[in-house]
Amino acid sequence: MKAKYWLLSLMLLVVVALAACSGGDDGTSGEGDGGTDEGTEETDGDTGESAGEGESSDEVVELVYARGQDSTKASEMLIQEFNDTHPNINVTFREMPSDTGQQHDAYVTMLNAESSEIDVMDLDVVWPAEFAQAGYVLELDRFLQRDGIETSDYNQGALSAAQFNGKTWAMPKFIDAGMLFYRTDLVGEGEVPQTWDDLMSSASSLQGEGGTEFGYLMQAKQYEGLVCNAVEFIASYGGTILDENGDVAVNSPETIKGISKLVEVATSDFVPGNINTFTEVESHTAFIEGQSPYIRNWPYQWNLANDEEQSEIAGNVGVAPLPEGDAGSAAALGGWMSAINKYSEHKEEAWEFVKFMTGPEGQKISAIHGGLAPTLPALFEDEEILEANPFFTQEGFQNALEGAVSRPVAPNYPEVSEVIQINVSKAIAGELTPEEAVAAMEEELKAVMQ
Numbered sequence: 001m002k003a004k005y006w007l008l009s010l011m012l013l014v015v016v017a018l019a020a021c022s023g024g025d026d027g028t029s030g031e032g033d034g035g036t037d038e039g040t041e042e043t044d045g046d047t048g049e050s051a052g053e054g055e056s057s058d059e060v061v062e063l064v065y066a067r068g069q070d071s072t073k074a075s076e077m078l079i080q081e082f083n084d085t086h087p088n089i090n091v092t093f094r095e096m097p098s099d100t101g102q103q104h105d106a107y108v109t110m111l112n113a114e115s116s117e118i119d120v121m122d123l124d125v126v127w128p129a130e131f132a133q134a135g136y137v138l139e140l141d142r143f144l145q146r147d148g149i150e151t152s153d154y155n156q157g158a159l160s161a162a163q164f165n166g167k168t169w170a171m172p173k174f175i176d177a178g179m180l181f182y183r184t185d186l187v188g189e190g191e192v193p194q195t196w197d198d199l200m201s202s203a204s205s206l207q208g209e210g211g212t213e214f215g216y217l218m219q220a221k222q223y224e225g226l227v228c229n230a231v232e233f234i235a236s237y238g239g240t241i242l243d244e245n246g247d248v249a250v251n252s253p254e255t256i257k258g259i260s261k262l263v264e265v266a267t268s269d270f271v272p273g274n275i276n277t278f279t280e281v282e283s284h285t286a287f288i289e290g291q292s293p294y295i296r297n298w299p300y301q302w303n304l305a306n307d308e309e310q311s312e313i314a315g316n317v318g319v320a321p322l323p324e325g326d327a328g329s330a331a332a333l334g335g336w337m338s339a340i341n342k343y344s345e346h347k348e349e350a351w352e353f354v355k356f357m358t359g360p361e362g363q364k365i366s367a368i369h370g371g372l373a374p375t376l377p378a379l380f381e382d383e384e385i386l387e388a389n390p391f392f393t394q395e396g397f398q399n400a401l402e403g404a405v406s407r408p409v410a411p412n413y414p415e416v417s418e419v420i421q422i423n424v425s426k427a428i429a430g431e432l433t434p435e436e437a438v439a440a441m442e443e444e445l446k447a448v449m450q
């Protein structure tokens with residue numbers, strides 16, 4: 001017993017001593033609220049320390065890069081390529097929850113505590129306004145100007161999602177748009193469903209064929225992915241959440257129709273009985289295991305489903321726009337961008353990594369090994385990228401990217417999202433009719449959006 005206590009106090013002492021040391025470091029670099037020359041000061045600080053020992057070139061700066069689980073090999077390859085070509089920087093990967101809402105909350109907790117434990121992180125397209133306003137991420141314009149990065153080379157929609165108050169807070173890394181993936185061994189050319197009703201009858205008749213257990217997979221857990229699925233159903237029936245002036249316009253017959261169709265699909269016999277626990281991971285896993293002829297997912301699904309090491313259906317994958325409602329086909333706009341933690345102690349090196357990942361070389365790795373759609377339009381002409389992702393040239397894919405429907409933009413987006421998630425979930429659970437769910441959304445959205 002006594003020995004245990006002694007050991008414990010010794011450990012405590014070590015912890016306190018370590019904390020005191022790192023506290024000293026924090027003191028020199030922790031404060032400041034994004035002043036323009038913060039980045040340079042930090043770098044001077046770093047090199048200053050090692051220069052004292054006379055061998056600054058041997059100093060390796062350790063960077064931590066965080067993003068959600070990557071089921072493809074892209075992140076690993078990006079990091080490896082960067083580390084190989086930047087001997088003075090060593091990036092390590094920090095895996096965050098794959099559910100974007102949980103990931104968001106983990107960052108907010110860390111950043112509210114002004115933690116410097118991660119240097120670079122990927123932000124979902126719906127977060128930058130909030131992160132910029134809260135002062136969590138470093139403003140990047142000074143680096144862009146200094147290094148001559150042409151922002152006009154980027155997809156302007158993706159770029160504008162990374163900007164807030166006229167400043168750039170992140171660099172667009174890839175664009176997402178919801179799509180329909182199907183098994184070509186079960187669905188012939190010309191048989192791909194055009195409308196949601198076609199999809200329902202095809203999913204129902206193919207269920208059980210070719211080793212499948214289900215007919216369709218989607219994301220219907222109460223989380224951000226459900227908002228994306230809902231936006232697609234709503235828009236394909238001509239509904240909207242906000243109008244062009246940003247006012248709440250959700251309570252319309254069109255939105256009710258969209259939600260009704262979503263509920264019909266999500267409560268059908270051809271989706272898994274526990275579809276209300278499905279995020280991207282559960283749905284893509286079932287798809288690559290060969291359990292369903294159809295899935296709604298993002299472009300990375302192509303690469304993953306054709307990965308022979310992980311997928312039972314490699315070589316048998318087709319892609320099409322999502323089915324149409326009365327108003328046509330609609331894809332939700334998603335995507336991610338890379339940002340620098342404002343409290344990072346290695347901002348200059350962090351920028352080097354962000355610049356690499358989001359520049360042509362990094363985006364090419366992400367496109368080839370992760371199936372991610374580039375935010376640099378010129379890369380859609382790159383032969384190797386097109387060979388890895390033949391569907392990038394399909395008219396339907398380009399139209400889906402161009403016409404993709406945004407989620408509301410708001411610095412308090414998590415509240416907006418929660419209203420949609422909760423009410424759509426209640427409609428799926430049968431606790432609210434689609435009419436009631438839409439009326440509740442209207443009232444609650446008006447309250448959170450003031």
Ligand code: GLC
Pocket residue numbers: 100124125126176224225226228280298333334335336
């Ligand atoms: C994808 C999209 C992202 C979206 C998320 C929802 O990661 O890129 O924008 O919020 O899916 O699950």
